[in-house]
Amino acid sequence: MDAIILQTLNGLDKGSAYALIALGLTLIFGTLGVVNFAHGALFMIGAFCAVTLQRLLSASYTTLDETRTDFLGNPAKIETPYVEAWFGPDVGAGIIEWSVPLAILFSIPVMMLIGFAMERGLIKHFYKRPHADQILVTFGLAIVLQEIIKYFYGANPIPTPAPDALTGSFDFGALLGMDPNVIIYPYWRLVYFAFAALVIGAVFAFLQFTTFGMVVRAGMADRETVGLLGINIDKRFTIMFGLAACVAGLAGVMYAPINSPNYHMGMDFLVLSFVVVVVGGMGSLPGAVLAGFLLGILESFASMTQVINLIPGINQIIIYVVAIIVLLTRPRGLMGRKGVMEE
Amino acid sequence: MLGLGRKDFGLLVIVALLTLLAPFILNPFPSDSSLAQFNAGYPDLMQRFVIFGIFAIGFNILFGLTGYLSFGHAAFLGVGSYAAVWMFKLLTMNVIPAIILSVLIAGVFSLLIGYISLRRSGIYFSILTLAFAQMSFALAYSVLTPITNGETGLQIALDDPRILGVSQTADGSIPVTHLFGLEMRATEVVNMGPWQFQFSAGYYLCALLMLIAFYLAIRIFRSPFGMMLRAVKSNQQRLYYTGLNARPYTLAAFVISGMYAGLAGGLLAAMDPLAGAERMQWTASGEVVLMTILGGAGTLIGPVLGAGFIKYFENIFSKINDNVLHGWFAFLPDGIEDALVAVVHPFIGKGWHLTLGLLFVAVVIFLPGGLVEGGQRIARLFRRKPAPDTERAHQHTPAE
Amino acid sequence: MGILEVKDVNKRFGGLQALGDVNLSVRENTVHAIIGPNGAGKSTLLNCLVGKLIPDTGSVMFDGQSVLGRKPYEINQMGISRVFQTPEIFADLSVFENMMIPLFAKRDGSFRLHAFEGVGSERGLTQEAEAMLDEVNMLEKRDFHAGALSRGDKRRLEMAMCLIQRPRLLLLDEPTAGMARADTNNTIDLLKTIKAKRDITMCIIEHDMHVVFSLADRITVLAQGTPLVEDTPENIKGHPKVKEAYLGEAA
Numbered sequence: 001m002d003a004i005i006l007q008t009l010n011g012l013d014k015g016s017a018y019a020l021i022a023l024g025l026t027l028i029f030g031t032l033g034v035v036n037f038a039h040g041a042l043f044m045i046g047a048f049c050a051v052t053l054q055r056l057l058s059a060s061y062t063t064l065d066e067t068r069t070d071f072l073g074n075p076a077k078i079e080t081p082y083v084e085a086w087f088g089p090d091v092g093a094g095i096i097e098w099s100v101p102l103a104i105l106f107s108i109p110v111m112m113l114i115g116f117a118m119e120r121g122l123i124k125h126f127y128k129r130p131h132a133d134q135i136l137v138t139f140g141l142a143i144v145l146q147e148i149i150k151y152f153y154g155a156n157p158i159p160t161p162a163p164d165a166l167t168g169s170f171d172f173g174a175l176l177g178m179d180p181n182v183i184i185y186p187y188w189r190l191v192y193f194a195f196a197a198l199v200i201g202a203v204f205a206f207l208q209f210t211t212f213g214m215v216v217r218a219g220m221a222d223r224e225t226v227g228l229l230g231i232n233i234d235k236r237f238t239i240m241f242g243l244a245a246c247v248a249g250l251a252g253v254m255y256a257p258i259n260s261p262n263y264h265m266g267m268d269f270l271v272l273s274f275v276v277v278v279v280g281g282m283g284s285l286p287g288a289v290l291a292g293f294l295l296g297i298l299e300s301f302a303s304m305t306q307v308i309n310l311i312p313g314i315n316q317i318i319i320y321v322v323a324i325i326v327l328l329t330r331p332r333g334l335m336g337r338k339g340v341m342e343e
Numbered sequence: 344m345l346g347l348g349r350k351d352f353g354l355l356v357i358v359a360l361l362t363l364l365a366p367f368i369l370n371p372f373p374s375d376s377s378l379a380q381f382n383a384g385y386p387d388l389m390q391r392f393v394i395f396g397i398f399a400i401g402f403n404i405l406f407g408l409t410g411y412l413s414f415g416h417a418a419f420l421g422v423g424s425y426a427a428v429w430m431f432k433l434l435t436m437n438v439i440p441a442i443i444l445s446v447l448i449a450g451v452f453s454l455l456i457g458y459i460s461l462r463r464s465g466i467y468f469s470i471l472t473l474a475f476a477q478m479s480f481a482l483a484y485s486v487l488t489p490i491t492n493g494e495t496g497l498q499i500a501l502d503d504p505r506i507l508g509v510s511q512t513a514d515g516s517i518p519v520t521h522l523f524g525l526e527m528r529a530t531e532v533v534n535m536g537p538w539q540f541q542f543s544a545g546y547y548l549c550a551l552l553m554l555i556a557f558y559l560a561i562r563i564f565r566s567p568f569g570m571m572l573r574a575v576k577s578n579q580q581r582l583y584y585t586g587l588n589a590r591p592y593t594l595a596a597f598v599i600s601g602m603y604a605g606l607a608g609g610l611l612a613a614m615d616p617l618a619g620a621e622r623m624q625w626t627a628s629g630e631v632v633l634m635t636i637l638g639g640a641g642t643l644i645g646p647v648l649g650a651g652f653i654k655y656f657e658n659i660f661s662k663i664n665d666n667v668l669h670g671w672f673a674f675l676p677d678g679i680e681d682a683l684v685a686v687v688h689p690f691i692g693k694g695w696h697l698t699l700g701l702l703f704v705a706v707v708i709f710l711p712g713g714l715v716e717g718g719q720r721i722a723r724l725f726r727r728k729p730a731p732d733t734e735r736a737h738q739h740t741p742a743e
Numbered sequence: 744m745g746i747l748e749v750k751d752v753n754k755r756f757g758g759l760q761a762l763g764d765v766n767l768s769v770r771e772n773t774v775h776a777i778i779g780p781n782g783a784g785k786s787t788l789l790n791c792l793v794g795k796l797i798p799d800t801g802s803v804m805f806d807g808q809s810v811l812g813r814k815p816y817e818i819n820q821m822g823i824s825r826v827f828q829t830p831e832i833f834a835d836l837s838v839f840e841n842m843m844i845p846l847f848a849k850r851d852g853s854f855r856l857h858a859f860e861g862v863g864s865e866r867g868l869t870q871e872a873e874a875m876l877d878e879v880n881m882l883e884k885r886d887f888h889a890g891a892l893s894r895g896d897k898r899r900l901e902m903a904m905c906l907i908q909r910p911r912l913l914l915l916d917e918p919t920a921g922m923a924r925a926d927t928n929n930t931i932d933l934l935k936t937i938k939a940k941r942d943i944t945m946c947i948i949e950h951d952m953h954v955v956f957s958l959a960d961r962i963t964v965l966a967q968g969t970p971l972v973e974d975t976p977e978n979i980k981g982h983p984k985v986k987e988a989y990l991g992e993a994a
Binding site for chain 3: 346348563565566567568569570571574580581583584585586591
Binding site: 035122125130131132133135136137139140141142143144146147148150151267271274275278282312313316317320321323324327328331 | 470474632689700707
C-alpha cells in the first residue's frame with residue numbers, strides 16, 4: 001500500500017510537467033491546427049526565466065573592506081547584492097532566496113511576448129501548409145531557440161534552488177497515520193503538483209467561463225463556422241498561442257529546482273509530451289492532462305526495483321510502449337474526438 | 344545508358360566525377376596558405392560526406408517520394424553500425440561481411456518498425472517512428488548493454504574471437520578494417536607543388552557504394568514503383584480506388600530507406616570500428632531530415648548536396664574562431680572590425696548549430712525545394728531566356 | 744440476374760436510418776441511374792458498393808461474388824471503377840503518369856515491387872494510355888501537370904483513368920455536379936461516346952434530371968433511404984410517387 005502511494009506521489013511531479021506541456025501543445029494544435037515542435041523550447045525558456053531572475057536579483061556591487069584582508073594581503077572584497085542594499089539585508093536575502101517563485105510573475109509577460117512574436121512572426125504563415133512543413137519549421141525554430149540559450153548561458157546545467165523553506169522533505173506517511181519514515185516526500189514536489197493543478201484549473205476555468213474561452217472552444221470544434229460568424233478568430237488564436245507559451249513557461253519555471261536547467265531539457269521533454277498528447281488524444285485538453293499524469297505515474301511505477309527486476313529496462317521505455325499500443329489499438333487516443341487527424 | 348535517360352545518366356556522370364575527383368576538388372587551397380582551413384579533402388571528412396549522402400539518399404526515397412516524414416531513421420543507422428562492429432568482433436575485419444550484415448539487419452529492423460508505424464499516417468506516423476527510435480536508443484543505453492556496451496559504445500578488442508581473422512596482429516595490436524587486405528585507413532598522399540592531395544582507400548570504397556546507391560535510387564525514382572510512391576503522396580484515395588494497396592508500397596519504401604541507413608551505419612563502422620547509442624538519438628534522425636530538406640526533398644541530387652553542405656559547414660564553420668575573423672576583417676578600421684567580429688561570433692565555432700537552425704527555418708519558409716530549387720531559380724535568372732516560364736505558364740493555364 | 748445485385752441492404756448511423764431495405768438490380772451493359780432528393784441515401788448506397796462503408800444487413804453481389812468486407816482496392820480489382828463527385832486524380836503527377844497507374848494496377852494487381860525498369864519502357868502500356876487519352880481528346884496534354892488542368896479536363900482524365908482499366912461496372916457519383924450547362928452537355932456527350940464504343944455497365948448517381956434522362960436506360964428513385972420505383976425513363980417521368988418525392992425539393 002505505502003509503495004503504491006509513494007510511487008504515485010513520485011509520478012506526480014513529472015506527470016505535472018507532462019500534463020502542463022501537453023496542455024499547451026493541445027491548445028495550439030486544437031486552436032491553430034499547428035504541430036509545434038518548438039513547444040519544448042518554450043518550457044526550457046521558462047526554466048531559464050527562473051535562472052535569469054535569480055541572476056538579476058543577485059546582481060551585486062563590490063566594496064572594499066579595509067579592516068579585513070584576504071590571503072594575499074589585499075583588502076577583502078565584499079559583494080553586496082543591490083536588493084540587499086535597497087531593502088535591507090534580511091528582506092534582500094529573502095527576495096533572492098524566493099527568486100524561483102518570484103520568477104512566475106517575471107515569466108508571464110516574457111513568455112506572452114515570446115509566444116506572440118512566434119505566432120505573428122512565423123507560425124501564422126504555416127496555417128495553410130502541410131503538417132510536415134509545420135513540424136519542420138518549428139523543429140528548426142527549436143534548434144535556434146536552444147542555441148541562443150546555449151550561447152548566453154553555456155552548456156552546463158545551472159542549479160536553481162527553491163526557497164529554503166520549501167527544500168526539505170516531510171513525512172507524508174505519518175500524515176496518513178502510517179508508520180513514520182515510510183513515505184518521505186520533498187515539499188517542492190508537492191508545491192509543483194499544487195501549482196500545476198492550479199494552472200490547469202485556471203486554464204480550464206478560463207476556457208469554460210469566459211466569452212473569450214467560449215469562442216476559442218467553438219473555434220477548436222469548427223474553425224470555419226466561427227469565422228463565418230464574423231468573429232475575428234485569428235486575434236484570439238494569437239492570444240491562445242501566448243497563453244500556451246505561458247503554460248509551458250510556467251511549467252519550466254517551477255521545474256527549475258527539480259532539474260537544473262540546461263539548454264536541451266526542452267527537447268527531452270518535448271518527445272515525451274508529444275507521446276502524451278497522442279495517448280490523450282490529439283485535440284483533447286482533458287485527455288492531455290489525464291494522459292500526462294497517467295504516464296508520469298506509470299513511469300514512476302516502472303522504475304520500482306521489483307518491476308525492473310521482472311522486466312529489465314522497462315522504466316526507460318514504458319511510455320513509448322504505452323504510446324505504441326494506444327496508437328495501434330485506439331488511434332484517437334484516450335479522449336480524442338473522432339475525426340481529428342485521422343486518415 | 345545503364346537503363347537511364349540522357350538527363351539522368353548525365354547527372355550520374357557528374358556525381359561520379361565529383362566524388363571520384365573529390366580529393367582534388369575539395370582541396371583547392373595550397374596546404375600552407377591561410378585558406379587551407381577551408382580544405383575539406385581529408386579522408387575522414389570526405390568519408391562522412393559520402394556516407395551521410397547514402398543516408399540522405401535513402402531517407403529521400405521514403406520522405407521525398409511518399410511524403411511520410413520519419414523522425415526515427417537514425418535507429419537504422421545505429422543498428423547497422425552495431426551489426427558491423429559485431430561482425431568485426433566475431434568473424435573478420437574484412438568489411439564486406441560487415442556491410443552486408445548491417446544492411447540486412449537494418450532491413451529486418453525497419454520491416455518490423457515500418458510494419459507497425461505505417462498503420463498510421465501523417466503526424467501519427469512521425470510520432471510513432473520517433474517513439475520507436477527513442478525506445479531503441481533508451482534500450483541500447485541500458486538493458487541491451489551486453490550487445491551495445493551501453494554508454495561506452497561497442498568497440499573491437501584484443502580478445503575478440505574473429506573466427507576467420509586474427510584476434511590480434513603479430514605485434515599484439517588490434518587489427519584494422521580492410522577489404523581483402525587493402526586497409527581502409529590506407530592513404531596515399533600526393534604533393535603537387537604547394538598542394539597536397541590525399542587518396543584514401545576507405546573513401547573510395549564509400550564513394551563507390553554511394554554511386555551504386557545513387558544509381559539504384561535513380562532507377563527507383565523512374566520506375567513504376569517510384570511512380571506509385573509519388574501517387575501515394577499525391578492522392579491515397581484515388582490510389583485505393585484504382586486497385587492499388589498503398590501500404591505494401593510505403594512499407595517497401597520504408598524498408599529500402601532503412602537498408603540505405605543500415606549501409607551508412609555499416610560504413611561508418613567500417614571506417615572507424617566503433618558504434619555508440621548516440622548515433623540512434625532523435626537529433627541524429629533530425630539531422631538527416633535537415634540534409635534532405637536543405638538539399639531538396641524529392642529531387643535526385645538534393646539529398647547528396649544537403650549531406651555534403653551540412654557536413655562541410657559543420658566542419659569548417661566550427662573551426663572558424665575569433666582570431667580567424669579578426670584576420671578577415673583586419674582591413675577595416677578597428678572599431679568596425681571588432682563590431683563585425685562581435686556580430687558574427689555567435690554564428691561560428693560552437694555556434695554553428697544556430698546558423699544551421701536559422702538556415703533550416705529560412706529554407707522551409709522561402710525555399711521549400713531546398714538548394715536544388717535555389718539553383719534552378721538562379722539558373723533561370725541568368726538564362727534570361729524566359730522559355731521555361733512561358734512553357735510552365737502555358738501548361739498551367741490550359742484552355743478552359 | 745443483373746451484374747450488380749443489392750439485396751435488403753440496411754445501414755444506420757446512430758439513430759438515422761440511412762438505407763432501409765434497399766433492393767437494386769443493375770443489368771449488364773445498361774446505364775442505370777439512381778436519383779433522389781438530397782439526403783435520400785444515394786451516396787451512402789454508393790459507398791456500400793465500393794467498400795467504404797459496410798451495410799448492417801443485406802448483401803451486395805457483383806457478378807456472383809460478394810463485395811462486402813472487401814477493401815476498396817480489392818473491389819476495384821474485381822472490375823468496379825469509380826468516378827468521384829469532385830475529380831480525384833493524382834494532381835502532382837503528369838497526365839500520362841495518371842494514365843499509367845491504373846494500367847499497372849490492372850496488369851500487376853494491388854502490389855508489385857517493380858522498381859528497376861523505367862515507366863516509359865513499357866511499350867504496350869504506353870500505347871494503350873496514349874490511345875485512351877486520344878479518345879478523350881487529351882493526347883496533346885499528355886505531359887501536363889495534372890493538378891494544373893481545368894476542372895473539365897480533370898473530369899475527363901478521371902474517366903479515362905477508370906475506363907482504361909476496362910471495368911465491367913463504372914460508378915459515377917454526380918459526374919456533373921457544379922458544372923455549367925455547356926460542360927454538363929459535354930460530359931453527357933462524352934459518356935454517350937464512351938458507352939457506344941464498348942460494352943460497359945454504368946451506374947450513375949445524379950441530381951440533375953437532364954443528365955439522367957439523356958443517358959439512363961433504367962432509373963431507380965430513392966427517397967429517405969428506400970427505393971420508391973424502378974423503371975424506364977419514360978415511365979418515371981410522369982410517375983406520381985416521383986413527383987411527390989421531388990415536390991418538397993422543388994418547393
